[in-house]
Amino acid sequence: MGGTDLPLVLEFGGGAELLFDNVKKRQVTLDGSKTWKIKELLGWIRDNLLRERPELFLQNDSVRPGILVLVNDADWELLGELEYELQPNDNVLFISTLHGG
Amino acid sequence: MEAQQESIAALEAEIRELQASLQRKKDELHSLKQSTVTAGKLTNNDIARYSRQIILPQVTVAGQLKLKASSVLIVGAGGLGCPAGLYLASAGIGELGIVDYDTVEVNNLHRQVLHSELTLNLPKAQSARAALQQINSQLKVRTYEVQLKSENALEILQPYDIVLDCTDNVATRYLLNDACVLLKKPLVSGSALQFEGQLTIYNYNGGPCYRCIFPTPPPPETVTNCGDGGVLGAVTGVIGSLQALEAVKVLLKLDGTLAGRLLIFDGTASSFRNVKLRPRREDCAVCSAKATITKLIDYEQFCGMRASDKDMALKVLQSDERISVEDLKSIRDSRKPHLVIDVRNPLEFEICHIEGSVNIPLKQIIEDKGLDDLKQRTSGGIPVFVFCRRGNDSQLAVKHLRKKLEGVAEAKDVVGGLHAWHYRIDNNFPIY
Numbered sequence: 312m313g314g315t316d317l318p319l320v321l322e323f324g325g326g327a328e329l330l331f332d333n334v335k336k337r338q339v340t341l342d343g344s345k346t347w348k349i350k351e352l353l354g355w356i357r358d359n360l361l362r363e364r365p366e367l368f369l370q371n372d373s374v375r376p377g378i379l380v381l382v383n384d385a386d387w388e389l390l391g392e393l394e395y396e397l398q399p400n401d402n403v404l405f406i407s408t409l410h411g412g
Numbered sequence: 413m414e415a416q417q418e419s420i421a422a423l424e425a426e427i428r429e430l431q432a433s434l435q436r437k438k439d440e441l442h443s444l445k446q447s448t449v450t451a452g453k454l455t456n457n458d459i460a461r462y463s464r465q466i467i468l469p470q471v472t473v474a475g476q477l478k479l480k481a482s483s484v485l486i487v488g489a490g491g492l493g494c495p496a497g498l499y500l501a502s503a504g505i506g507e508l509g510i511v512d513y514d515t516v517e518v519n520n521l522h523r524q525v526l527h528s529e530l531t532l533n534l535p536k537a538q539s540a541r542a543a544l545q546q547i548n549s550q551l552k553v554r555t556y557e558v559q560l561k562s563e564n565a566l567e568i569l570q571p572y573d574i575v576l577d578c579t580d581n582v583a584t585r586y587l588l589n590d591a592c593v594l595l596k597k598p599l600v601s602g603s604a605l606q607f608e609g610q611l612t613i614y615n616y617n618g619g620p621c622y623r624c625i626f627p628t629p630p631p632p633e634t635v636t637n638c639g640d641g642g643v644l645g646a647v648t649g650v651i652g653s654l655q656a657l658e659a660v661k662v663l664l665k666l667d668g669t670l671a672g673r674l675l676i677f678d679g680t681a682s683s684f685r686n687v688k689l690r691p692r693r694e695d696c697a698v699c700s701a702k703a704t705i706t707k708l709i710d711y712e713q714f715c716g717m718r719a720s721d722k723d724m725a726l727k728v729l730q731s732d733e734r735i736s737v738e739d740l741k742s743i744r745d746s747r748k749p750h751l752v753i754d755v756r757n758p759l760e761f762e763i764c765h766i767e768g769s770v771n772i773p774l775k776q777i778i779e780d781k782g783l784d785d786l787k788q789r790t791s792g793g794i795p796v797f798v799f800c801r802r803g804n805d806s807q808l809a810v811k812h813l814r815k816k817l818e819g820v821a822e823a824k825d826v827v828g829g830l831h832a833w834h835y836r837i838d839n840n841f842p843i844y
Contacts, residue, residue, distance in 0.1 A: 324678065325608055326636060335678075367634055377630025379674075381687045386625075388690035404687070406676060408626065409603040409610050411638040411721065412492040412580045412648060 317343035318400055325407035330363040350393035379406050431530055435542055445549055462504050475664045482663045483507040485572035487560055489540040491523040491648030492602045493578035499656035501544040507552040509572055512536040513559040523645030560584055562708035565591040574659050577601040582629055583711040583719035589614060589622035590708055593699045600658045602651040605641050607679035609651035612670045613658055619671035624693040629715040637721035647679045726804040728811055734825040737832045740797055751790055754799045755809045764842040774805045778812055790821035803829035
């Protein structure tokens with residue numbers, strides 16, 4: 312572990328975890344020698360973690376409609392959405408909205 | 413055995429008749445009692461009944477009077493609406509409206525706790541009303557045994573102080589949101605699936621509306637309903653109860669409501685997570701100054717989905733690529749060689765399956781897993797018949813298999829799936 316790691320916690324819920332081997336929470340470490348915006352994280356997730364059809368998670372370079380992204384328990388819209396620059400130990404939660412009752 | 417079954421059926425019928433006659437008496441009594449409900453003050457009965465909440469500093473006599481003068485509309489008398497109604501009726505809300513077009517089915521009973529074996533096949537709104545008034549005879553209940561639509565939504569919502577979204581589909585959720593924005597009413601929105609639940613209040617206290625968060629509906633193929641995904645009763649119970657709590661807080665004008673926040677419940681970890689939502693969108697299509705939606709639209713068209721959690725009958729095959737359950741039955745009876753494939757997931761296969769059928773989940777078929785084995789089993793042109801629960805997934809499987817097995821064997825879809833088998837061939841085959 313050097314000073315050039317970017318450790319993150321990624322979480323998936325509301326059914327989004329089904330696209331990721333049914334794993335709800337995982338620790339990942341990105342190359343911290345460069346900056347990572349969420350849009351780059353999405354590409355990394357697609358290339359490294361996504362197990363199912365990508366269009367069920369991503370559409371038009373963002374998450375698909377119906378998935379809410381929360382960074383440290385705040386709506387990513389409050390932080391600049393795709394442009395937010397990830398910080399060490401950020402918690403990023405991707406939650407699919409539920410409609411049942 | 414048969415004589416016993418007959419006695420059971422006869423007794424059940426008699427009890428249902430007595431229940432109906434009892435309900436008529438109750439309604440009569442209720443309307444008489446209603447004329448004694450005093451507005452504007454608490455009766456001795458009210459004081460005794462609600463004392464444990466009146467003594468709370470957040471409630472007090474003034475708060476209880478507010479609840480008594482309040483009205484709440486519950487849209488959907490299902491897994492969420494039942495517990496929500498239970499706590500609202502018990503808390504002394506003056507009037508509840510219940511919207512539900514559906515009837516009580518046996519697969520509802522594990523979570524829809526106002527309904528019972530005795531109210532099977534009755535309209536859910538009626539069943540819920542009877543149960544709630546049994547708990548609180550002072551409660552006024554109006555039932556709406558209709559599907560909420562753009563044409564009737566404003567009229568139905570108009571008289572109520574708050575609306576509870578206890579529905580089960582995307583189109584109705586957008587409809588309720590827009591109607592509440594147009595009528596300036598808070599919308600307490602709950603949802604649940606499997607072991608998870610979500611809860612917030614839209615359009616309240618300056619907070620966002622549903623469209624501020626989700627301007628675009630999700631793609632239909634990403635939406636799972638309770639019938640397909642499953643749901644645990646205690647999970648809808650948690651969320652529905654919390655909807656009642658939030659409604660009471662809104663009625664009492666208490667701070668700390670979920671407006672602007674989303675509560676995420678994960679029953680597998682017993683964890684509650686409270687996240688901060690964005691503020692209202694300045695360009696929201698319905699709640700902003702730049703609104704483009706100024707009257708209700710066609711929500712089924714907007715979402716590309718029906719306003720129901722019932723499955724649509726898919727039709728992706730030609731009729732000669734399908735077989736009826738009756739024709740399959742005669743092939744089976746004639747003992748001609750054939751192969752029956754069931755494409756449901758293994759957990760569902762375990763619940764029930766056609767004798768001798770082979771379980772290959774749809775996903776494996778699409779990924780061509782086990783294709784060589786399948787080719788071997790069907791070599792020489794042994795026909796393949798494909799089942800699923802209702803005959804939708806099986807069509808997708810057959811579409812794929814017909815290409816992959818070309819020149820080896822012919823695959824056909826069993827129209828209507830196991831449901832058709834139950835209804836038309838074998839009543840003793842379980843249905844779910």
